[in-house]
Amino acid sequence: MRFVKVIGILTLISLMSACTFFGGEKEEEPDIPEQQLYSEALEALDAGSYSLAVEKLQLLEARYPFGRFSEQAQLELIFAYFKNYEPEAARAAADRFIRLHPNHENIDYAYYLKGLTSFEEDRSLIARFFPIDESKRDPGAALESFESFSTLVNRYPESRYAPDALKRMQYLKNRLAQYEVHVANYYMKRGAWVAAANRGRYVVENLQETPAVPTALAIMADAYTELGMSEQADKAKQVLQTNFPDFEYTTSREREKSLLETATFGLLGGDDDEVPAPPAE
Template sequence: MRFVKTCAAVMLVTLLSACSWWGGDKLAPDIPEQELYDDALEAMDAGNYALAVEKFQLLEARYPFGRYSEQAQLELIYAYFQTFEPESAAAAADRFIRLHPNHDNIDYAYYMKGLTAFEKDRSFITRYLPLDETQRDPGAALDSFESFSTLVNRYPESEYAPDAQKRMLYLKNRLATHEIHVASYYMKRRAWVAAANRGRYVVENFQETPAVPDALAIMVEAYTELGLTELAADANEVLSLNYPDYQRRTFKEARSTLLHTATFGLMGEAEEPAVPARPTRSLGETKAEATAEKEAQEAERSWFHKATFGIFE
């Protein structure tokens, strides 16, 4: 009987330890910190950013207080950025800023945080098709502008500050134009107070942008509809003095004559609402290049308008 009990105990122990015999609980061998870091850098140099992310994550997990831990956190931000993981890149940048507020390369973390938000909503479609980014949700643009602004204000001597300033200029124009689109929507819905407030916000917060004259024109038109003649006169005076060549057009809902509607735009006249100015798409585009692009777009729209008898424009 004792022999049977002994055999049963041996079999039970054998079954319980079978997974460890076959390698089920086998742990990955410890890799030296230097080797892990070198492997991650080699993956980065080879363009294998997914492998680099894996190596840097393993390095942080195995050696959280090692000699390469801080540098690995910085490299991880860039690796996430290259693998098109904006949320992970932003989280890694925030984590580095929180853990190392006095680090020598803290400016790089702010720059990558702003750059990640800058590229977040620029998909393949928006890059290669003529879509108007100013009509999209400005949330990512606001986050990017805030990060770049912090970088420029706190670290004006940073090597990343000049590029951040250029991107801030583009973002400022884009945000201002977005406000004009919203104000135009309110004008078409005859929400005069909301439209006037949007126009005033642009004038107060986005000075020296192409959207300012449109904002002033909206204020003039909205205040006039509200019967606030003094405010309308003040906005009109500012517009006339600062932008004497501004071509005034209504921002209200377009109203066509019966003849214009019946002939599909071939005869009669229609009151066309103003089109908000758009920010420069290229960061280094000159004024002459922007003017040439605008004229080409107007010529293309005019041809399309004629070919479709004004139905789709």
């Protein structure tokens, strides 16, 4: 019995030695100085190698969570995720930065980039190259973008990013108003007059100063007429004629096409929109 135990021990030792000899043990990665790792991440960003930049910045956070460059690296990581077309990761990184550093001097940039991430996601890659009416798609990302930009503008009105955020907010209001009008037209075609009137009223009451308002009023007038609510219909027509005397009520398809052309403010262009890099430390 003792002989069998000895043989077993010798066999186990031999197997362990063999694993070591053939590289079974993983070699530890050498430590990279924080300064070097951060510099490599910046070089990757400058070169447009965003996936590599993400890798370097993640490694920097993991190895030096309380280092000299930790806060700046977190901002850079939001930017890298955004440029690498990882919207969920970018928003999560922005939320994390905002939660951890509520009083940071560059927190406005985190809000701005979070809003911009959802803004670009709402546009979608296909819509950039094909004539797709974005007002017919779910506005979830547009709502998220508007909320982030609104927070930025209200809390940090003097931010360097506020003017651009305001411009994009106006576009988003137009986008959301278009969506409501599109849904209202859908209800009109199916005889759901109450639902159509409610959608039109929502635009008039909550999304004023958008190109969709006169169309929303016209839908309200038509829907109330169908419902036999002549007083409400006449009121909607009066408001429409008083405030938009040149408005011509046309088919729903023609209205939606006209809205899309007047509401974009040139923000549905190509890929050459410049996004500011994170503020320097």
